[in-house]
Amino acid sequence: MRNLFTFFFFAIIASSHGFSKSNPGPITFPKAEILSEHTTRIPFKLIDNLIVIEAELLNQKGNFIIDTGSETLILNKVHFKTRQNDYSNSREASGVIDFIDNPLEKRLREFIIKDITIENKKSDVIDLSHIETSKKIHLLGIIGYDILKDYEVFIDMYLNQITLSRVNYEGQKLDPRQYLEKIIDTVNFKLKKHTIVLEVSVNDELLKFGLDTAAEYNQLNKRTNKKVLKYFFPSKRLMLVGASGKKIEVMAGKLYRVKLSDRIYFAPMTTLLTNLNQMNEAFGTSLDGILGYEFFRQQRTIINYKKEKLYFVEFPLNKQ
Structure with missing residues (x-):
């Protein structure tokens, strides 16, 4: 099922x-x-x-x-x-x-x-x-x-x-x-069951991230490559509360040097360092992290599931 x-x-x-x-x-x-x-x-x-x-x-x-x-x-x-x-x-x-x-x-x-x-x-x-x-x-x-x-x-x-x-x-x-808005770029993604999977680089190290509009903060698997982890700068600890009330403590910080392509890159994003093993086991996939709100606030994004494409829309020049 x-x-x-x-x-x-x-x-x-x-x-x-x-x-x-x-x-x-x-x-x-x-x-x-x-x-x-x-x-x-x-x-x-x-x-x-x-x-x-x-x-x-x-x-x-x-x-x-x-x-x-x-x-x-x-x-x-x-x-x-x-x-x-x-x-x-x-x-x-x-x-x-x-x-x-x-x-x-x-x-x-x-x-x-x-x-x-x-x-x-x-x-x-x-x-x-x-x-x-x-x-x-x-x-x-x-x-x-x-x-x-x-x-x-x-x-x-x-x-x-x-x-x-x-x-x-x-x-x-x-x-x-x-x-009416101008589309300025596009990237392909893979649809793994219902999950949008993007190829992302951090300091030129290729990773696979899921895209989730309900991720309040990005997540990075704490077991990922050490060359990636050195660009995660921790700042404080937060508490995650699961649906059944179970709590775990995680480290929050900023992740630097995140890019989707040579043209699409991101300012440092608030990210949680977590264990994604259970998620990967549930999906039969191997994700290095999750992109959520921090992604969407930097990119006006169009999702086309059938074409497996993301389109990015230009911000107004006079954005306040």
């Missing part, structure tokens, strides 16, 4: 001071802008470093996290309590820190992101109450690969919006109009 795996989403970052218990009040979103019958633009909020949008599902409206590291649509069991026989057989899922036993699975008739209706999708049903508590939001679930793969996904941290444009089986947009 399929293994659900979210690279970093189940490993919530907490500082040594913990989280405030105050209630920040409700989070509201303006309506999505419908550009055509195939394309919509949806504003998002950054909650800590997570991309959060508003969606409607099973007569409920609420917050969903955009997570390319998740295989399926995930529903928060706290808000979707139905009879046990409404669900299919349970299966096993895994996270960065520990395994989550037996998530329930439900087939949905309809999922609505504003005016886009997505039908006949499976979802995993997991208790995400710890996410709600730590992030102080009313969380209905997580939107993952199974929803996103049918679209060209433009993640724009500059304007805080995500644009979904439906594609055909070859990855061609059904909307013939071009983006």
Whole structure:
């Protein structure tokens, strides 16, 4: 059976001071802008470093996290309590820190992101109450690969919006109009099951990194090449809390000299030094790290799953 795996989403970052218990009040979103019958633009909020949008599902409206590291649509069991026989057989899922036993699975008739209706999708049903508590939001679930793969996904941290444009089986947009923004570069990636795998270099050492919109910080495998580790400069320790409440302490710092190509390079990125062995075992792959928020804040990025390509969009010259 399929293994659900979210690279970093189940490993919530907490500082040594913990989280405030105050209630920040409700989070509201303006309506999505419908550009055509195939394309919509949806504003998002950054909650800590997570991309959060508003969606409607099973007569409920609420917050969903955009997570390319998740295989399926995930529903928060706290808000979707139905009879046990409404669900299919349970299966096993895994996270960065520990395994989550037996998530329930439900087939949905309809999922609505504003005016886009997505039908006949499976979802995993997991208790995400710890996410709600730590992030102080009313969380209905997580939107993952199974929803996103049918679209060209433009993640724009500059304007805080995500644009979904439906594609055909070859990855061609059904909307013939071009983006208003200029595409300045592109790179290929490999799709390993639902995981975007990029070839990255650190000081000219080639590595494989997964790309995950729900990774609040980048991750680097602490067992990677020593020639790479010498460009990781530690600064403090953080606590990772897994879905089952298990905690581990990790080192946080800056990773330098990260490049995708001779033209695409990054400023030093906040990175956690972690053990990725469990993740690699779950996927049957060998990743040296994860790129998340720190990647997307430096590159306005378009993901095309069908073509296995990333496109990078130019920043305005007068960016403040």
